[in-house]
Amino acid sequence: MSLTEQELATLKERAASIRCQIADVTGWSGGAHIGGSLSMVDILTLLYWKYLRIDPANPAWEDRDRFVLSKGHGGVGHAVVLAERGYFDKAALREFNETGSMLGMHLDSNKVPGCDASTGSMGHGLSQAVGMALGARVLKKEWRVFCMIGDGESNEGSIWEAAMAAAHYKLDNLIVIQDRNHLMIDGPTEEVMSLEPLPDKWRAFGFETREVNGHDLPALAEAFEFAIAHKGSPVMLVCDTIKGKGVEFMEGKPEWHYGGLNAEQIAKAKASIENKG
Amino acid sequence: METASTLTWTIYDADKMTQREIYGLVLTDLGRQHPKIVGLSADLAKSTKIGTFGDAYPDRFFNFGIAEQNMFGAAAGLAKAGLIPFVSTMSAFASMRACEFVRTDICYQNLNVKIIATHGGMSFGSGGSTHHANEDLSIIRAFPNLTVVAPADTIETALAVKKCMDIQGPVYIRIGRGFEPRIYESEEYGFEIGKAHELRSGTDITIIATGNTVFHAVQAADIMNKNSGLSVRVLNMHTLKPIDQDAVLKALVETRRLLTVEDHSVIGGLGSAVADVIAASGKGCAFNKLGVPDTFCPHGNPEDLMHMYKIDTDGIIETVGELMQRDFEEDEDWEDEV
Numbered sequence: 001m002s003l004t005e006q007e008l009a010t011l012k013e014r015a016a017s018i019r020c021q022i023a024d025v026t027g028w029s030g031g032a033h034i035g036g037s038l039s040m041v042d043i044l045t046l047l048y049w050k051y052l053r054i055d056p057a058n059p060a061w062e063d064r065d066r067f068v069l070s071k072g073h074g075g076v077g078h079a080v081v082l083a084e085r086g087y088f089d090k091a092a093l094r095e096f097n098e099t100g101s102m103l104g105m106h107l108d109s110n111k112v113p114g115c116d117a118s119t120g121s122m123g124h125g126l127s128q129a130v131g132m133a134l135g136a137r138v139l140k141k142e143w144r145v146f147c148m149i150g151d152g153e154s155n156e157g158s159i160w161e162a163a164m165a166a167a168h169y170k171l172d173n174l175i176v177i178q179d180r181n182h183l184m185i186d187g188p189t190e191e192v193m194s195l196e197p198l199p200d201k202w203r204a205f206g207f208e209t210r211e212v213n214g215h216d217l218p219a220l221a222e223a224f225e226f227a228i229a230h231k232g233s234p235v236m237l238v239c240d241t242i243k244g245k246g247v248e249f250m251e252g253k254p255e256w257h258y259g260g261l262n263a264e265q266i267a268k269a270k271a272s273i274e275n276k277g
Numbered sequence: 278m279e280t281a282s283t284l285t286w287t288i289y290d291a292d293k294m295t296q297r298e299i300y301g302l303v304l305t306d307l308g309r310q311h312p313k314i315v316g317l318s319a320d321l322a323k324s325t326k327i328g329t330f331g332d333a334y335p336d337r338f339f340n341f342g343i344a345e346q347n348m349f350g351a352a353a354g355l356a357k358a359g360l361i362p363f364v365s366t367m368s369a370f371a372s373m374r375a376c377e378f379v380r381t382d383i384c385y386q387n388l389n390v391k392i393i394a395t396h397g398g399m400s401f402g403s404g405g406s407t408h409h410a411n412e413d414l415s416i417i418r419a420f421p422n423l424t425v426v427a428p429a430d431t432i433e434t435a436l437a438v439k440k441c442m443d444i445q446g447p448v449y450i451r452i453g454r455g456f457e458p459r460i461y462e463s464e465e466y467g468f469e470i471g472k473a474h475e476l477r478s479g480t481d482i483t484i485i486a487t488g489n490t491v492f493h494a495v496q497a498a499d500i501m502n503k504n505s506g507l508s509v510r511v512l513n514m515h516t517l518k519p520i521d522q523d524a525v526l527k528a529l530v531e532t533r534r535l536l537t538v539e540d541h542s543v544i545g546g547l548g549s550a551v552a553d554v555i556a557a558s559g560k561g562c563a564f565n566k567l568g569v570p571d572t573f574c575p576h577g578n579p580e581d582l583m584h585m586y587k588i589d590t591d592g593i594i595e596t597v598g599e600l601m602q603r604d605f606e607e608d609e610d611w612e613d614e615v
Binding site: 062066108109110116117118120121123124126127128129130131132133134135136138139141157158161162164165168169 | 315336337339341342344346347348349350351352353354355356357358359360362377378381382385386387
């Protein structure tokens with residue numbers, strides 16, 4: 001088993017705390033991409049607290065693993081994770097979206113410690129991740145690149161351009177995570193623009209592909225350990241997730257792609273998260 | 278520092294080669310001195326001559342296939358890894374197909390990526406509007422952090438490719454398809470990115486040209502200076518951004534008549550950049566822009582197209598004649614105000 005009981009309990013607690021903080025920031029900022037941030041929390045918690053070789057005290061450490069959030073609208077979730085991991089003072093979260101503050105809807109890599117790539121427009125992050133993985137090869141470095149893409153984002157042609165290049169160059173230091181939460185702004189992905197059979201598409205593009213429940217920490221840990229050990233091709237982990245995960249009144253509802261929360265809703269959201277913890 | 282003996286190209290080569298060929302050779306030399314340079318192509322390694330670098334350093338050369346968006350995004354990632362990507366494709370695709378990747382991934386993050394955009398303007402004449410880049414300067418000039426250079430000939434291309442290494446940030450170097458006549462005899466003329474080079478001195482009118490039109494501006498000036506009694510100044514405005522405001526203002530004060538010439542739309546390129554400087558100065562002057570009007574131009578021989586839009590020697594002479602007849606309001610204390 002990839003996770004000890006103690007690790008699992010700590011990670012679950014951490015993930016619940018991150019979800020509650022995302023609800024807080026959504027309230028403070030007047031509105032945020034909460035649905036797609038909640039769907040990726042378990043994956044990011046596992047990465048940032050177990051698998052990424054990083055040093056929050058030295059965000060520019062040359063040999064660090066890279067994490068690229070290609071679905072840049074998950075910025076609010078990523079910001080909470082980075083603050084929780086110790087990259088910057090949590091006080092900055094209070095100013096999320098405020099004019100001139102360090103943190104905004106889509107994180108700026110030149111401003112936010114620990115953010116490896118500025119993203120926001122869909123279909124850009126994976127290409128940058130491909131460049132970082134190629135860069136490791138040229139420089140003979142051991143760092144690995146983890147890149148999370150959205151499922152709606154996978155409508156973008158550039159995602160598939162990047163996929164072709166990653167497979168062509170056999171980038172086995174690149175692990176791509178698909179946050180398959182099934183929803184985009186206008187509704188279910190399969191109604192807006194069909195993606196299925198999504199895992200088969202990645203396989204056909206040359207990725208070693210695994211499907212995993214994106215909220216099952218032990219299963220995710222096993223998948224990451226497989227992905228890290230795999231050689232000869234890039235890996236795709238299609239993570240089945242629930243948009244709004246943890247907050248009952250948001251789960252599976254496309255209208256919570258983006259929204260604000262009042263004090264009452266924040267309390268309700270937190271109660272829901274803690275009950276499920 | 279390189280010396281002449283370490284270069285694989287010579288001034289002789291510059292006379293025989295196209296801008297693209299000299300670029301490939303200079304980059305190969307730079308690659309020997311700078312192990313962090315990597316070369317990127319989108320199935321145009323042969324056409325853009327970056328393949329010369331790829332032959333010398335196969336481990337540092339990546340072909341991305343016909344996928345320019347991904348190529349420029351990957352260039353951003355390579356730069357983030359600490360490398361210095363030189364990315365080569367046609368100007369039309371660098372500025373339009375991959376526009377947002379250049380703007381958001383490279384310029385927004387202020388990354389050290391060098392874009393070598395070939396086939397600028399109408400230089401791929403027979404390719405037609407799909408392969409003409411008459412809009413690239415107006416598009417990319419609006420990107421913060423980006424330095425934009427359009428060398429006038431092979432010597433200046435070699436200098437621009439070398440000097441862009443001194444800039445810690447993105448640079449767009451716009452070159453032609455080839456066949457550009459040579460202007461400079463040696464590299465020793467004081468090329469500096471951001472500083473216009475005065476090729477002919479004059480007091481009656483200033484022609485400000487960029488890229489492949491500089492040659493025609495010089496030819497036109499030489500003919501007029503010899504035959505018409507005019508005193509025509511020529512500025513090679515090889516750097517479009519940042520524009521050399523001092524050189525424009527000096528020309529404005531000293532000649533009071535200005536003509537810009539570019540192988541590009543008259544909307545948003547050199548002429549617009551110069552017009553901005555003139556307008557902000559508050560000075561009246563006689564001014565005109567030569568370039569491609571607001572139209573998609575036909576396919577054809579580049580020289581024919583340049584003639585059609587008067588961005589060749591004949592067209593410049595004709596337009597200078599018109600501009601010399603134009604009245605403009607002079608301030609009494611003109612020189613005091615500048």
